[in-house]
Amino acid sequence: MTMEARPQSLTAKETLEQALGQLVLHGQTGLPVVSADRRHLVGWVARRGALRAMGERKS
DSSP, rough: OOOSSSSSEEEETTHHHHHHHHHTTTTEEEEEEEOTTTTEHHHHEEEHHHHHHHHHHHH
């Protein structure tokens, strides 16, 4: 098992579409949301919640 130097994460400035793209690209069910300087965890985006939000946005 190897450790990544910088695990995949999102910043709060990324759009919902960008977040979904990263989730799909990396095959993840969720990703951490970090501060702009990437030093602090500020939240979590789950694929299920992002898809739900996308559906609500379109209806």
